[in-house]
Amino acid sequence: MSVLARWGVRVAGAVFVLWAAATLTFFGLRLIPGDPAQAILGGPGSQASAEALAAVRAEYGLDQPVWVQYARYLGRLVTGDLGSSYSLRTPVVEVIGAQIGGTLLLAALSLAVAWIIALGLALWSTRGGRVAAAVGSGLEIVAAAVPHFWLAIVLVLVFSTTLRWLPAVSTKGPEGLVLPVLTLALPLAGFLGQVMRESVLDALEAPFVLSARARGESEGGVRLRHVLRHGALPGIALSGWAFGWLISGAVVVETIFARPGLGRTLLNAVQLRDVPLVIGVVLVVAVGYVLMTVLTDAATRVADPRLRLRGAV
Amino acid sequence: MRSQQIAPPPSHTRQVVTVSSRSLTLAALATASALLLAGCTAGGEAEEPQAAGTPVEGGTLTYATGFGEATCLDPHVGGNMPQALVGTNVLESLFSQDENGEIVPWLATGSTVSDDGLTVDVALRSDVTFTDGTPFDAEAVVANIEHMKDPDTASSTAILALGKVASVQAVDAQTARFTLSEPDSALQESLAQTWLAMESPAGLARGMDENCAAPIGTGPFVFSEWVKQDHVTLTRNDDYASAPAGAAHDGPAYLDEIVWRFIPDPATRFAALQSGEVDVIDEMQPDNVVAATAEGSGFGVLTGALPGASIRLELNSGYAPFDDERVRKAFIKAADVNPGIESLFFGTVDRSYSVLSSSTPYGASFESEYTVDADEANRLLDEAGWTSRDAEGYRVKDGQRLTVDFPVSTNQSIPAEVSLFEQIQATTKAVGFDVELHPLDLSSWYAALGSWDFGVTSAIYTKNSPDVLRILYHSDNIQPAPSGYHPNHSHVSIPELDAALTEAGETSDPEKRAELYEEAQRILAEGAYVLPLYDHLQKIGYSDRVQGLSLLPTLQIPYFGDTWMAG
Numbered sequence: 001m002s003v004l005a006r007w008g009v010r011v012a013g014a015v016f017v018l019w020a021a022a023t024l025t026f027f028g029l030r031l032i033p034g035d036p037a038q039a040i041l042g043g044p045g046s047q048a049s050a051e052a053l054a055a056v057r058a059e060y061g062l063d064q065p066v067w068v069q070y071a072r073y074l075g076r077l078v079t080g081d082l083g084s085s086y087s088l089r090t091p092v093v094e095v096i097g098a099q100i101g102g103t104l105l106l107a108a109l110s111l112a113v114a115w116i117i118a119l120g121l122a123l124w125s126t127r128g129g130r131v132a133a134a135v136g137s138g139l140e141i142v143a144a145a146v147p148h149f150w151l152a153i154v155l156v157l158v159f160s161t162t163l164r165w166l167p168a169v170s171t172k173g174p175e176g177l178v179l180p181v182l183t184l185a186l187p188l189a190g191f192l193g194q195v196m197r198e199s200v201l202d203a204l205e206a207p208f209v210l211s212a213r214a215r216g217e218s219e220g221g222v223r224l225r226h227v228l229r230h231g232a233l234p235g236i237a238l239s240g241w242a243f244g245w246l247i248s249g250a251v252v253v254e255t256i257f258a259r260p261g262l263g264r265t266l267l268n269a270v271q272l273r274d275v276p277l278v279i280g281v282v283l284v285v286a287v288g289y290v291l292m293t294v295l296t297d298a299a300t301r302v303a304d305p306r307l308r309l310r311g312a313v
Numbered sequence: 314m315r316s317q318q319i320a321p322p323p324s325h326t327r328q329v330v331t332v333s334s335r336s337l338t339l340a341a342l343a344t345a346s347a348l349l350l351a352g353c354t355a356g357g358e359a360e361e362p363q364a365a366g367t368p369v370e371g372g373t374l375t376y377a378t379g380f381g382e383a384t385c386l387d388p389h390v391g392g393n394m395p396q397a398l399v400g401t402n403v404l405e406s407l408f409s410q411d412e413n414g415e416i417v418p419w420l421a422t423g424s425t426v427s428d429d430g431l432t433v434d435v436a437l438r439s440d441v442t443f444t445d446g447t448p449f450d451a452e453a454v455v456a457n458i459e460h461m462k463d464p465d466t467a468s469s470t471a472i473l474a475l476g477k478v479a480s481v482q483a484v485d486a487q488t489a490r491f492t493l494s495e496p497d498s499a500l501q502e503s504l505a506q507t508w509l510a511m512e513s514p515a516g517l518a519r520g521m522d523e524n525c526a527a528p529i530g531t532g533p534f535v536f537s538e539w540v541k542q543d544h545v546t547l548t549r550n551d552d553y554a555s556a557p558a559g560a561a562h563d564g565p566a567y568l569d570e571i572v573w574r575f576i577p578d579p580a581t582r583f584a585a586l587q588s589g590e591v592d593v594i595d596e597m598q599p600d601n602v603v604a605a606t607a608e609g610s611g612f613g614v615l616t617g618a619l620p621g622a623s624i625r626l627e628l629n630s631g632y633a634p635f636d637d638e639r640v641r642k643a644f645i646k647a648a649d650v651n652p653g654i655e656s657l658f659f660g661t662v663d664r665s666y667s668v669l670s671s672s673t674p675y676g677a678s679f680e681s682e683y684t685v686d687a688d689e690a691n692r693l694l695d696e697a698g699w700t701s702r703d704a705e706g707y708r709v710k711d712g713q714r715l716t717v718d719f720p721v722s723t724n725q726s727i728p729a730e731v732s733l734f735e736q737i738q739a740t741t742k743a744v745g746f747d748v749e750l751h752p753l754d755l756s757s758w759y760a761a762l763g764s765w766d767f768g769v770t771s772a773i774y775t776k777n778s779p780d781v782l783r784i785l786y787h788s789d790n791i792q793p794a795p796s797g798y799h800p801n802h803s804h805v806s807i808p809e810l811d812a813a814l815t816e817a818g819e820t821s822d823p824e825k826r827a828e829l830y831e832e833a834q835r836i837l838a839e840g841a842y843v844l845p846l847y848d849h850l851q852k853i854g855y856s857d858r859v860q861g862l863s864l865l866p867t868l869q870i871p872y873f874g875d876t877w878m879a880g
Binding site: 035040051052089095152153157169170264265268272 | 382384385391464469521522540541542543574576577581584585587591724754755756757759760
């Protein structure tokens with residue numbers, strides 16, 4: 001029963017998050033200037049006729065009071081209908097379906113690479129004394145502070161223009177993913193590394209490490225079997241947050257590296273005041289965020305048996 | 314600077330086309346044509362430097378555009394630069410323009426205008442077929458014009474250009490008759506633009522969704538694939554036989570296909586060109602132009618002034634403070650433009666003193682109206698009553714600071730241009746102007762303009778005819794279109810100007826047109842409504858593997874019908 005209740009709260013929370021995302025986006029888009037009817041008729045500056053504008057407003061219900069539009073929109077959302085993109089004249093579901101794969105691949109690879117770098121750096125820098133600790137901590141702070149667009153341009157200049165090892169723009173092959181993934185992974189590795197190193201340091205002073213060492217386990221064994229798990233815990237907790245952060249980074253990365261994806265779709269849609277498409281993308285990201293939170297919770301339980309025990313009480 | 318990071322050049326060097334040395338003294342039409350010959354290379358003539366050697370058949374060329382991705386590939390729908398760029402090698406028009414700006418036939422063979430100017434018979438080629446097999450004939454022309462004028466098509470550029478066309482009918486298979494509501498000296502110029510290109514009637518009949526995805530034309534290439542946010546593929550039309558006047562060869566293109574990519578970031582676009590991932594790029598930044606034109610760089614740059622209005626500041630004369638001519642004059646006298654253009658654009662553009670771009674016929678230059686004179690500016694401001702200054706040095710009148718709002722479209726203005734605006738802000742501050750720059754995205758920028766919420770702004774307008782002056786400065790166009798857009802941002806309303814523009818738009822006598830357009834431009838210059846800055850340049854960078862590339866003079870768009878890949 002307590003498990004059911006917990007899931008009930010969780011589902012209600014998820015629904016609330018989705019509703020809030022849809023609502024904030026809906027009204028937020030109305031606060032910035034620009035006319036959706038214009039977007040439908042070829043973008044701002046086009047000299048659409050009064051008849052054409054009126055026809056479009058009627059067709060899309062834009063002539064209705066905003067609350068009516070909002071109610072209709074929510075009504076459609078509940079039935080799973082995201083509507084049709086104004087600017088692309090295509091169902092939003094189709095647009096997202098065509099673009100989501102690239103972004104998920106980018107985000108997942110970036111998260112994985114960030115984890116590998118962060119854990120590697122945390123384990124290494126807590127082993128080599130004060131200098132290594134300072135170097136590790138310094139690298140993490142710098143990496144975490146680097147803006148995506150700057151890092152992307154530097155990587156392109158070094159690896160594409162000068163060394164010619166990797167393509168500057170996205171290609172079908174895996175080599176086109178390297179620079180975009182590094183652009184997203186390096187700053188994230190900085191964030192994750194900072195918390196992981198703290199937690200590794202805590203773990204190294206914990207009694208169970210002392211007892212493991214007393215049993216004669218090697219330093220590597222201690223780190224792999226006991227410390228790693230502790231170091232990873234805050235990283236797992238942060239990964240849900242990191243997912244949302246990666247999606248927002250994808251806006252920049254997909255634009256600079258000319259990759260198709262949700263980030264670029266969102267940017268174009270906002271600029272064109274394409275309300276259904278913006279809300280569609282925001283909802284998909286919100287769903288992804290909720291799912292990631294559930295997954296990270298589950299992963300934390302797997303990694304930390306104490307939580308499972310507590311949950312059973 | 315990135316120019317230092319260019320990899321070693323390929324084994325042979327090449328001549329490149331540069332524009333920095335050209336003169337911009339615009340004695341109207343003559344200079345414009347000379348400039349076009351020097352700056353761009355219409356149709357790939359024999360003297361074209363990159364047309365040396367024997368053409369090689371086959372190969373794929375990758376083009377990277379920074380103009381953005383069209384939401385619909387049919388340029389009848391809406392009508393903007395991304396559509397014209399990708400459509401120009403697929404869709405062809407009734408007329409074309411030579412490097413002098415003269416109208417020449419293309420899919421049409423000629424036209425006859427009735428004495429009253431209200432009937433235009435356009436004679437058509439009989440040997441042209443759309444790539445879907447539909448014959449090109451007068452019925453096809455009728456179907457196209459009706460498609461552009463149909464409100465459901467949601468055309469903006471084409472429908473505006475056809476404003477004086479009441480109806481079109483097929484007299485016989487090879488003659489289309491345009492019936493006009495009033496004479497239109499710009500009709501053939503309008504019909505030469507890609508936005509009014511001819512498409513297969515059978516293609517149009519498929520409905521908007523399908524036609525937007527792959528419009529069917531008569532050009533050297535065919536739309537074959539469109540992966541959104543990634544690329545459009547154009548494949549060769551093997552039956553092509555209607556090359557435009559000035560093309561280096563008739564018959565099918567040499568290239569097998571063109572991959573048209575969308576790379577919004579200018580630094581990445583240039584990096585992709587440098588690393589050989591793409592072969593041709595547009596929208597080059599000034600520093601990249603310098604790097605690519607350096608001898609031995611392995612790259613070349615084609616430039617051409619986009620026809621229509623030059624890049625200019627429009628002073629909103631309908632509202633304070635620029636409703637006072639003395640204040641407008643003071644602003645123009647105080648704005649020191651030339652040093653900024655020289656330093657920020659690395660010598661890649663020249664100062665313009667004309668409202669019309671150098672590639673547009675009938676441009677008139679009034680350099681003396683734009684000399685910098687801070688003393689005169691101060692005198693004019695004193696005279697206009699802006700006598701006191703506040704603590705920050707800005708002029709004040711009746712407790713109001715001399716503030717000029719300047720919305721800047723971040724989508725349209727490149728960084729160098731924004732820096733130029735900042736220099737204008739700094740130089741006008743010296744005489745007491747408080748110019749406030751507001752960087753805005755395109756929708757917000759249009760909204761600010763639509764509500765007249767600006768003192769000065771910079772807008773682009775591309776049209777291959779001096780009739781652009783009527784669109785931008787006739788008092789009719791102060792009234793907003795239903796969309797809220799009014800092209801007359803300067804809020805100019807002068808009966809003599811209106812009369813000159815209207816008459817110029819109706820007369821087909823070149824001397825009379827030249828006289829009227831000069832008169833119109835004189836009124837604009839003397840009334841200090843506009844501050845011309847420089848030509849809006851098309852800047853196309855290419856790897857020297859690319860041979861036989863040229864710009865079609867109509868809209869300065871790259872033409873790939875003569876292009877081949879060397880090595």
